[in-house]
Amino acid sequence: MFGSEDVPGNFNVDPRSGVPLYTQLIDQVKRSIAVGALAPGERLPTVKQLAVDLTVNPNTVARAYRDLERDGVIETSPGRGSFVRGSDVAQTRRTVADVAAVALEAAIRDARSIGVERPALEALVERLIERWYSVGERR
Amino acid sequence: MNPIVIESLNKRYGQFEAVRDVSFEVPAGSICGLLGPNGSGKSTTFKCALGLTRADAGRIFLDGAAPRPQMFERLAFVPERSALYERFNGAEHLEMARRAYRSYDPARASAMLDIFSLDPKKRVSRLSKGQRTALALVVAFALRPAIMVLDEPASGLDPIHQRAVLDLLIEAAAMGTAIVLSSHQIGQVERAADRVVILKRGRVVLDGELDELRGREKLIEAVFAAPFDPERFTADARIRRVERRGATLRLYVHADPDGVMRDVGALAPASLTLLDQNLEELFFSAVEEPRPATLEAR
Numbered sequence: 001m002f003g004s005e006d007v008p009g010n011f012n013v014d015p016r017s018g019v020p021l022y023t024q025l026i027d028q029v030k031r032s033i034a035v036g037a038l039a040p041g042e043r044l045p046t047v048k049q050l051a052v053d054l055t056v057n058p059n060t061v062a063r064a065y066r067d068l069e070r071d072g073v074i075e076t077s078p079g080r081g082s083f084v085r086g087s088d089v090a091q092t093r094r095t096v097a098d099v100a101a102v103a104l105e106a107a108i109r110d111a112r113s114i115g116v117e118r119p120a121l122e123a124l125v126e127r128l129i130e131r132w133y134s135v136g137e138r139r
Numbered sequence: 140m141n142p143i144v145i146e147s148l149n150k151r152y153g154q155f156e157a158v159r160d161v162s163f164e165v166p167a168g169s170i171c172g173l174l175g176p177n178g179s180g181k182s183t184t185f186k187c188a189l190g191l192t193r194a195d196a197g198r199i200f201l202d203g204a205a206p207r208p209q210m211f212e213r214l215a216f217v218p219e220r221s222a223l224y225e226r227f228n229g230a231e232h233l234e235m236a237r238r239a240y241r242s243y244d245p246a247r248a249s250a251m252l253d254i255f256s257l258d259p260k261k262r263v264s265r266l267s268k269g270q271r272t273a274l275a276l277v278v279a280f281a282l283r284p285a286i287m288v289l290d291e292p293a294s295g296l297d298p299i300h301q302r303a304v305l306d307l308l309i310e311a312a313a314m315g316t317a318i319v320l321s322s323h324q325i326g327q328v329e330r331a332a333d334r335v336v337i338l339k340r341g342r343v344v345l346d347g348e349l350d351e352l353r354g355r356e357k358l359i360e361a362v363f364a365a366p367f368d369p370e371r372f373t374a375d376a377r378i379r380r381v382e383r384r385g386a387t388l389r390l391y392v393h394a395d396p397d398g399v400m401r402d403v404g405a406l407a408p409a410s411l412t413l414l415d416q417n418l419e420e421l422f423f424s425a426v427e428e429p430r431p432a433t434l435e436a437r
Contacts, residue, residue, distance in 0.1 A: 015329040018357075018415020020350035048313040055305050057170055057333035058313040060350060113412040 010037065013054055021056055025064035027102055030073060033084060034096040044074060044082040140203045141166045142286050142317035143188070148197035150183050157183040158341040161197070165317045165334070167285075170308055172328030172349075173321040174422055175338030181321040182219060184338070185290055188319075189216055201286060212240060215279035219290040219321075221271045229259035229274050233281065240282050248281035254303050269295035280307050287311065289320035293327060305331045329418040337425045345425040349418065356416045357396040358424075361388045361408035375399075380424060391416075391424050 010032070013024045032038040044050075047065060051058040065082055068074045072091055076082040085091065111121050143165035150157045158180040165171045173181050186192040188199050190206035201210050223232060229252065237243045252259055255273035263271060272295050279287060287308075293301045301324070308331050312318060322328050328335065335352070337345040345352070356379075369383045372390055377399055382389040388408075392399050396413060404411055416424070 016326070016417050016419075018353050018417045018420070020353040022350050023354070048310075051309050051313055052306060055302075055309060055330050057331060058309065059169055059333040063350070109413060113410055115410055 011050065011054060013056055015056070021060045022064040022067065025061065026067055027099065029064070029068055030095045030099050033073065033092070034099050038084050040084050040086045042084045044084070046081060140200060142202050143171075143319055144198075144200040145184070145188055146198040146200075148184060148187055148199070149195045150180075150187055150192065151195055156341050158187070158338075161336075161338070161341070161343055163336045163343065163346055165319050167315045167317050168312050169317055169334060170312050170332045171319045172332035172335045173319055173338065174325065174328060174335060175321075176426060178340075179338040179426075180341040181338060182290055183341075185216075185218075185288055185319075185321070189214075189288060212242070213285040215282050215284040215287045217272075217275045217279050217287075217289045217292055219294070221275040223263045223271055223274060225264040226262060228262050229257055229277070232263075232274060232278055233259070236278050236281060242283045244281055244283050247283070248277060251277040251280055251307075254307075255300055267295065269297065269300070272296055273300060276304060276307070280311065283311075283314070283316075285316060287316055287318045287320075289318070291322060292320055293322060293324055301327065325419045325422055335418065337422060339426050345421065352421060353415070353417075355392075355394055355396065356421055357392045358414040358416055358420070359390040359392055359396065359399055359403060360410075360412045360414060361390075361403050361406075362386050362410045363388065363406070364409045367406060367408075 011025065011028050013021050013028075015021060017024070029038065029044070038044075044065070045053065047058050047061045051061045054061075065074065065076065069076055069082070072085060073095060074082050075085050108121070111124075116124075141164040145164070146162050148158050148161040161180065161184055163171065173184065175181050183192065187194040187197070188201070188206070190199070199206055202213055204210070227235075233245075233248050236248075237245065255270075255277060257270060257273055257277065261270075263274070266274065272292070276289075276292060279289070292308075293304055296304065305327060308318060308320070312331075320328075320332075329349075332349055334348050335346065336343055363386050367388065369381055369388055372378050372381050372388075377392055377394040378390050379393045380391040382391075388403070390399060390403070400411065400413055
């Protein structure tokens with residue numbers, strides 16, 4: 001729906017960040033699946049197409065696809081391309097949890113780095129969950 | 140065997156040791172960025188690799204064999220100062236390439252003249268520095284080589300044409316070409332390369348897969364409220380460099396960042412931060428001399 005017609009999802013990588021590019025790509029594919037921008041059975045761009053579109057090394061894209069396949073997120077059939085795996089509730093839940101874990105870990109690491117103590121952090125998380133989840137429920 | 144293999148290359152010019160014990164490999168479909176300050180040995184490495192200068196020691200394999208004349212059929216080299224003929228125009232250069240190389244692709248050549256907005260009728264002597272670079276690249280990419288060696292391939296090009304070079308490199312890599320290029324434009328290497336070799340005074344100071352380096356090379360910054368002793372970290376094999384400014388300790392880590400974080404955390408710092416390092420930061424921390432103590436003490 002977003003992005004171009006040829007390339008499902010809306011991928012982008014930031015080479016200036018110190019995060020490995022294949023990790024960034026994996027995270028984005030998982031996010032796209034989690035929010036439904038990539039549907040089960042949908043075809044992913046070829047390694048070459050995505051490498052050229054994003055101006056990143058083809059090996060980087062190939063590495064991301066390999067890891068996604070290993071994790072059961074996508075499947076590749078020779079000559080046909082790579083596809084988002086069929087809808088499997090447990091798999092989708094795992095994918096969503098992976099995406100959330102990346103974001104949460106960064107936040108917790110930041111809090112730890114500026115000296116927030118554990119009980120204070122736990123209270124804060126509790127409060128934030130309360131805020132965001134009750135907003136969702138009111139709608 | 141990988142298309143480009145360089146083993147323990149050594150080269151002296153008189154007393155000057157231009158390269159020492161330089162080794163790296165470039166697999167098919169890979170783009171390797173060779174980085175380093177001026178005079179760090181990049182051009183010497185290229186010349187030795189191609190057999191244009193005789194190395195004092197070391198072994199080179201291109202496409203599985205020592206460099207030999209037939210090899211140049213499968214290889215494109217774009218030197219830093221273009222090796223074009225002043226009195227010939229672009230079309231004449233492409234005609235020479237067509238006769239010399241079986242793999243020459245005329246459709247690709249004319250598409251590339253368009254991309255770089257080059258007039259093939261214009262003599263090289265009337266081309267700007269950027270246009271000369273562009274013409275050398277048109278010839279190189281039109282050959283569809285198995286190996287490309289590019290010394291500063293973006294010099295003199297405007298940002299749009301620099302971007303075009305990146306796109307062409309990525310396309311070539313996707314077709315299986317092994318590419319090694321030197322560049323002062325770290326941003327370009329950061330996008331297109333999947334591996335880097337950083338040289339300092341003729342030696343390799345950092346090399347590997349770029350994503351792997353992004354994953355393990357970290358900067359840990361800790362601020363201490365009480366006096367602390369940074370000595371214990373100077374002999375730690377996981378740590379490449381230790382900097383201390385006042386109460387702040389900076390550790391450049393190149394292995395096991397989580398373990399180092401735990402060890403520093405055990406010293407109860409007031410704050411502790413794990414920072415990712417992009418290629419530019421990696422480059423500077425690998426190439427820079429440690430700051431003199433007089434600037435650090437305060």
